[in-house]
Amino acid sequence: MASGRPAVVTGANKSLDFATSRDLCRNFPGDMVLTVRDQTRGRGRAARQHLKAEGLSLHFHLLAIDNLKSIRTLRDFLWEEFGGLDVLVNNAGITFKSDDPTPLHIQAEVTLKTNFFGTRDICTELLPLVNPKVSRVVNVSSVMGFVTLKQCSPELQQKFTSEAITEEELGMLMDKFVEDVKNGVHKKEGWPDMKLVTYGISKMGITILSRIHARKLSEQRRDDKILLNACSDAIKSPEDGAETPVYLALLPSDAEGPHGEFVMEKQVEQ
Structure with a gap:
């Protein structure tokens, strides 16, 4: 599938992120660009040295997904160095633990800024x-997004599941959630009252954003073969959790789907 353009994985230092990067490195027939926020932390440094020792073609680039300047620096590097990319796996993200004492409105702002708006x-x-003839785009979401959607009010569910929802409308809803949490009215406004609600909302947003982007690509495409999907993150070990993102990233060049789907354990979820 390689065309001289690389596979890019955002977030490559820890657990699932690294497992996905490692498996792609071993199976993608071309250059790999792994992005990290800090090259000295996590499993990153020694693990990257290990991958390089295997003779894999690796490049590393700093990326803070909550910083637009950082994203554009990566964009410019990919264009100048490779002329584009073939695979994009949006892995980077954060979550607060359920017992984290950080106030909920801070968790909401930070989590949405990173996970949803950063992606x-x-x-x-x-x-x-991305290469229109062969590219694969994988947005790592979570089954928590489905759980969270079902806990939203019927009015919110209707908005989120609308086939006509736009990227702008989705962004406004994500902003509204953050503001509602800040104002202490998120329950009244129909948002879930549950643990890890900010993480769930952010991942729900990623899944819906993926559907919107896939729809746009389908409307624009003629002979394009870009396949864009969301998938669940690890529900078992990091190695098991990496299986589906890698599967979607390496869909063969003649594959016609899945596209615009949420995939878990290599199966499309309805």
């Missing part, structure tokens, strides 16, 4: 660089 900004900047 959105990466797609905005990098999707124009």
Whole structure:
């Protein structure tokens, strides 16, 4: 599938992120660009040295997905160095533990800024660089997104599941959640009252954003073969959790799907 353009994985230092990067490195027939926020932390340094020792073609680039300047620096590097990319796996993200004492409104702001808006900004900047003949885009979401959607009010569920929802409308809803939490009215406004609600909302947003982007690509495409999907993150070990993102990233060049789906354990979830 290689065309001289690389596979890019955002977030490559820890657990699932590294497992996905490692498996892609071993199976993608081309260059790999792994992005990290800090090259000295996590499993990163020794693990990257180990991968390089295997003779794999690796490049590393700093990336803070909550910083638009950082994203654009990566974009410029990919264009200048490779002329684009073939595979994009949006792995980077954060979550607060259920017992974290950080106030909920801070958790909401930080989590949405990173997980949802950061992923959105990466797609905005990098999707124009993807190879229209072969590219695969994988947004790592979570089954928690489904759980969270079901806990939303019927009114919110209707908005989120609308086939006509736009990226702008989705962004406004994500902003509304953050503001409602800050104002202490998120329960009244129909948002879930549950543990890890900020993580769930952010991942729900990523799944819906993936559907929107896939729909746009389908409307624009003629002979394009870009396949864009969301998938669940690890529900078992990091190695098991990496299986589906890698599967979607390596879909063969003649594959016609899945596209615009949420995939878990290599199966499309309805």
